[in-house]
Amino acid sequence: MIELWNGLLKAVELIVTLDPEVMEIAGRSLRISVTSAILASLICVPLASIIHFRQFRGKRFLINLIQTFYSVPTVAIGLFVFVFISRAGPLGWLGLLFSPAAIVIGQMLLVTPILLGLVISALRGVDxxxxxxxxSLGASSFQTTLxxxxxxxxxxMVAIIMAFGRAISEVGISLMIGGNIRGYTRVITTAISLETSKGDLELSIALGIILISIALVVNIVLNRIQQR
Amino acid sequence: MKISARNVIRGKVKKVVHGAVNSEVIISLSGGDEITSIITKISAQNLGLTEGKDVYAVIKASNVMIAID
Amino acid sequence: MALIETIDMWQRRDGRDILRNINLRIERGEVFALIGPTGAGKTTLLRLIDLLDEPTSGKIYFNGVDTAESPAVRLGVRRRMAFVLQKPVVFNLSVYDNIAYALRWRGMRGSKLREKVEHIIDVVGLSDYHGRNARNLSGGEVQRVAIARAIALEPEVLLLDEPTANLDPLSAARIEELISSIIRQYATTIIMATHDLLQGQRLADRVGVLMDGELLQAGSARDVFASPRNKEVAEFVGVENIIDGVITSSEDKIVTIESQGRSIEAISDYLIGEKVCACIRPEDITLSLTRISSSARNFFEGEITWLVDVGPLTRVEIQCGFPLVALVTKRSAEEMKLARGQSIFVSFKATAVHVTKLQKHKIKNMERRII
Structure with missing residues (x-):
């Protein structure tokens, strides 16, 4: 108990003094997950519009499938991407394994179902x-979509923020295809799991507090948006 | 004659022109003005309308238009 | 050439005919009111004219161009019209942006756009609501935004679907005022749907009666009121005295219609044996206390069943084998001491009787009737 208490105090100190390592890890985490969320949105919002506005065979099935993948395990995606980008894999020549770009790709895949599903239901909600x-005011079909x-x-926006939340809090993908390389691919979640297993609670708790704060901010923003 | 029509105007038949279905009856009033009426030919015959006969022109108030110069 | 012409247009949905054989011509600059009860198909017809939907069969020509030609033609034609839907929705944007939106689609930008929008906001009287989110406006104000959005486009055809149906009487009167000022100012072709035939009469040059998916009659409001084509139309336009009967004799266009053991004389082309109804305007019925000999061909004895004053007039309901309503001046009613239960004589001229078909006018599939 004392240990936890001391850890908490030290952790607060790390945050308040803007400890370079803590800040570096938190900053990388944010950069990677924001990038994933934005890139995934750029693909998913138009894709969701197409799925919503086009009538085609198997549309219902596709939407059901998308919803099924909301809770896909991160390790499954980690494994899937790993197979593709490992040295021996079909995309191995890109040398992406254990790079921030690999994490971004993995996280994009992870949030795609949520983004597609939520954007489709957002569009459905429009009168x-x-x-x-x-x-009737003369919009072309593209203008109507806009x-x-x-x-x-x-x-x-809620969908995009939810996607960001899912991306920043995952650990499986970052660990498996990011490799938790210090100063390169180490993000909040992977750092916490490593430091905890090493017994360095201070850093873990500090990063944990930051992660929870991010979650809190995301939630507040979501609530604000949904109230409008 | 107790009738709801507000205008019951006395006059004399001046002229009757029979058409195929209707007859045009021109009634001259004491002041020299004329009123023209279109009624069915049968009615004109039934009423025995001939020149000089005393008649009333009956006009409902709602059917009177008013104009000014 | 008519600006808009529909030819043999049918619209079928879920095995039901929503519109049947619509042949309608709208001339440029004309204000046309589609009147008919709720569910008659007015909205469906307006949607087809605005090319939002496609008819099951039949053609729509706009300025002589077949609108079924291509999606590009349809978009082009649709851009020359503007449609204010029955329950207009506004975009979740400011009043200004709501109006500017469709102008931007047409490539208008900068100061030209700004001036245009400001002007229209003025025209519809929403200057104080400029930056306000249109979602927070009242029903009447939303209707104004919707109309503003439409007229800002300077459409060649303005389509209005029940523009005042969902409003309180005061807002409705203001919107109607706005519409008539648009009619005066812009000389746009307007097609409006309304279940309120008086509104149709007030605003339109021509009205068309749409009932149960069929365009039963079109013409000046006066013609439709004075000579409804059949009983349904007569009832819809509020003809008060509609007496069903059968023609039993016909001589030189003077027919005798038997009804409830009484005979009514009228002038008509219908033949012996045809089931018809006689329409008589209450203003054309004269009452008397005694039997009079007059030129009026129709003379019946009856009993007063109800009396009520309407402004300077008295509405008298009489049972004389069939029920009749007469309108007389209040002064006459007083002088004659009219009272309920009193026996009375009614008379009306044969020429005051409008004879119309009792049965609904059935349109044969192949028969082409351009209204």
Missing amino acids: ITLIDTAR VVLREARFAV
Whole structure:
């Protein structure tokens, strides 16, 4: 108990004094996960619009499949990406294994189902008369899509932030294909798991507090958006 | 004659012109003005409308238009 | 050439005919009101005209161009029209952006856009609401934004679906005022749907009666009111005296209609044996206390069942084999001491009777009727 208490005090000290190592790890974590969330959004928002507005065979099945993958285990994605980018894998020549880029790719895959699913339901939430209104005012089908996306902008933002939250809190992918290399691919979650197993609780707790703070901020932002 | 029509105007038949279905009856009033009425030919015959006969022109108030110069 | 012409247009949904054989011509600059009860198919017809939906069969020509040609043609034509939906929704944006949106789609930018939007906001009287989110406006204000959004596009055709149906009486009156000022100022072709036939009469040059998916009659409001094509139309336009009967004799266009043991004389082309109804305007019925000999072909004895004053007039309901409503001046009613239960004589001229078909006008599939 004393040990935990001391660890907590030390951890607060690390944060307050802006300890270079803590800040470096937290900064990298944020950079990687923000990048993953943004890149995934750039792909998923248009893709979700296409799925939503187009009528095609197997649409329901596809949406069900997407929802099934909401809770895909991170280690499964880690394994999947590992197989592709390991030296012997089909994309091995890119030399991506154990790089921040590899983590970004893994996290993008991880958040794709959530993003697609949430954006599709955001678009579904838009009043159908709005589409008629846009068309009746002379919008082309592309312009109509933009109208609907703009109308659903808060819900779409929620989806992106949820995706970011999922990305920054995962550990399996960062560990398996990032490799937890100090000063290169070490992120908050991998650092916590390593330092804890080494018995260095201070750093773990400090990073834990930061991670929880990020989660808190994300939540506050989400609530703010959803209230609009 | 107790009738709801507000305008019951006395006059004399000046002229009757029979058409195929309707008859045009021109009634001259004491002041020299004329009123023209279109009624069915049968009615004109039934009422025995001939020149000089005393008649009333009956016009409902809601059917009177008013104009000014 | 008509600006808009629909030819043999049908719309079927879920095995039901929503619209049947619509042949409608709208001339440029005309204000046309589609009147009919709720569910008659007015919205469906407006949506087809705005090319939001495609008809099951039939053609729509815009300025002589077949609109089924290609999606590009449809978009091009749709951009020359603007449609204010029945329950308009506004974009979750400011009033300004709501109006500017569709102008931007057409490539308008900068000061030209700004001036245009400001002007329109002024026209519809929303200057104080400029930056306000349109979602927070009242029903009447939302309707104004919707109309502003539409007229900002300077459409060749403005389509309005029940523009005042969901508003309180005061807002409705203001919107109607706005519409009539648009009619005066812009001389746009307007097609509006309304279940309120008086509104149609007030605003439109021509009305079309749409009932149960069929365009039963079109013409000036006066014509439709004075000579409804069949009983349904007569009832819808509020003709008060509609008496069902059968023609039993016809001589030189003067027909006798038998109803409830009484005969009504009228002028009509219908033939012996046809089931018809006689429509008589209450203003054309004269009452008397005694039997009078007059030129009026129709003279019946009856009993007063109800009396009520309406402004300077008195509405008298009479049972004379069939029920009749007469309108007389209040002064006459007083002088004649009219009272309930009193026996009375009614008379009306044969020419005051409008004879119309009792049965619904059935349109044969192949028959082409352009209204």
